[in-house]
Amino acid sequence: MDAEISRADNSWPLLHQASWYGDHDKVEAFLQTGADVHGIDDEGETALHQAAWRGHTEITHSLLMANADPDARDYTGQTPLHHAASTGSETAVIELLTVCADPRIEDDDGRKPHSLAEENFHHSTAEILREKETQLFGHVVLPDTDSIPRKKRGGPSVDVAVIPFLPLHEGTSLSFEEYGQSSTSSTSRIRLRLNSGEHEFYFLKTGPNGDVFAGEYESLSAIHKAVPSFCPRPIAHSKFLDLKRFFLLTEYIDMEAIDENQPTGNSLAQKLAQLHSTPVPIPEGYGAPVYGFHIPTYVGGTRQPNIWSPSWSDFFGETRLRFVERLVEKARGPDPELHSLLDRVILEVVPRLLGPDHLGGETGIQPSLVHGDLWAGNKTRGKIGRNGGVEDLVFDPGSFYAHSEYELGIMRMFGGFSSGFFKEYHRYRPKTAPVSEYGDRVELYQLYQWLSHWALYGREFRDNAKGCMEKLLHDYGKSQA
Template identity: 35%
Template sequence: MTDPFGVLPDPNDDTPKYRPSLNPDDPIVSSLQKALKSSRVKSFELIDSRWNGNEVMKYECEDDKVYFVKMNRVEDPSVFVSEGVSLSALAKTKTIKTPIPLHIGKLPKVGDIGPGSFMVLEYLPLVPFGSMRPDNQVKLAQNLAELHSSKVHDELHKGRFGFPTSNFLAVTPLNNTWCGGWSEFFSRRLNDQLNRLHTEKAYGPAVLPTTNTPLDQKGTIILNSLNLLLGSDHAQITPSLIHGDLWVGNTGATKAEVVVFDPAACFAHSEFELAIMNMFGGFEDTFWNEYYRLMPKAEGFETRAKLYAFYHYLNQLNLFGDSTVAKQCDDIATDLVNTLNEINIKNEFQ
């Protein structure tokens, strides 16, 4: 999968780059008025800005229509197309609220930056820290359990793991080609992360310039014994639609309901969703107690939780190359290899 991300611009510099305006010829303004039939745009404001260059704006029109607009000055429109497909898939389950994608367009290249793209979304009046309220933590747990149990897409996935489109975890490209079993799909995902450690990215050099490092060696052992770590019933794992990037920063709430956004959806093991949620925190005991009441932990859960955490820590290492994260990856890999040794010893005496 081609990396569609260019070199990310520093948002604080004064380098020539596309800047939103109220000019009728502005690509965002034009799309609101022409594609979405809104009246004249009267204002816009920055709502959120993230490290990968994504910015979320609020646009208001004179006919009282309001929109979220998510833009990136260096992304190909295909990135937002894949996100839009994820949002639509989640929305179709009617289990958890997401902003509805309305339009995707291109941003011009200005100076050396671009071209980029943008996505217009349904505006949702989010309450500050709304998803952190105890009652909303319970609602989120209930909604997520309903999502993971939904049968709406059974005819789409047909028992397979993957997704109709590839997508991105932050700026990491994800191969969602359909696989018949979870072990095969997750093995490919994990192998991609391990290989990416040695790949130069548009946003930085390879994390590990040499191959066959201790982390590589442990990663190979884990890949070769993946079925043991997934558990004896791994072949019975069934696909659930997951959000795919559900850290607390991708949750919110209106006065009426909990909201999730910025997904990287796929049909996967429902437990895979939980790893990134545990990694970054922000989900309280009220959430976990309710979720596990509705979706009880299956045998082997703790080992799989470490395995899925390993994947997400590898992704963080690939994104940022941080030495602290590198140690966390190595510690988890060591723990998983030790677990495999214990399983093998146990099997010898059975």
């Protein structure tokens, strides 16, 4: 095998894949057989970028010893040091700094590695980077909280369709600038200068699919009603006058107001437990709360149908797993092995773990409002409004009414939530009975995410989905009865 040119089925170089998944033995084997340590993937990233992002320090060391460039820049201008700083991987940061990775390099949005660390609340990592830069280059590097990417927009102004939703008065001036980033929409900040000289800010998303913003508006509305301090208040969603684009207007999260010595409100774990414990409304035509939501919602670009169902096991099996199977086949083609495994999971495992006569014991479970897409990139700490304090906040939801532990599936997949977070959360929201099956339920909920990621991003997630299904079937399939 020529490791230099060999690639996985998804066109990801094998050295990148092994570096991402932390397979040190394979990395060493690929390097010994001539893999190109400088090779890049479709995003301009080297294998060192992958290892640094995931915090795989031994692999980072091996790649550096094979003369990987510590200052290689991807297509956004970020180096491996930016990646390690973003995720707070201190050992990888130190490894990179040891071989003289340059902490002064700015990405295409003008952010140094320490800025990305601060933006993601990895303050001790940021301090390591600032101290190293001061030591090497002889100037004091101050904390940088002004690290949210934004660029002045010279031409366009706020569409007149947005104006009625803003508190404009005589003497109020308005400005508009690109702000933040999103994979599915354009994002901007609206600044109002009041007669008093103070400023008010609003956040605006625009895009071609109005249903996306309708779903996000209703999701934010439901979360804000249940726990007002947990997310920005949605203000409006509508279409622009040209009818070709739509918008969502919300309160603005000031992430630059963070002060570690400033008191905050309830923690993220407390707020999430409160959200999951708030009674949910009863839809018209039903006598009790049910699972689903009154409109479709979106996770990234994936539309989620939310057809009402009184049975959680039926909803999850059919409206989530069976639906995402169709997405995979549409995007990746028929897969008989997938279909066979998933069919057994839906028919055998889902009823055993989530059946109404089993889950929750004698009392059963009640629907809970979930954020629906709560990974590390959809949480932050910031201030909303001129008079509020700094809070733990969430955004970009794709909500519906579900078993509360469904939320924990994606939260446990990609990091960003410590064991201390889950311990605190379960003090306020205990694990559902049977507690012994808690880990298996979370793994079952992760299956939906693995399948969804397979549909969106390619075959590297197929093995995750397959392994998950095989384990669940081994433990809970009918053959084990």
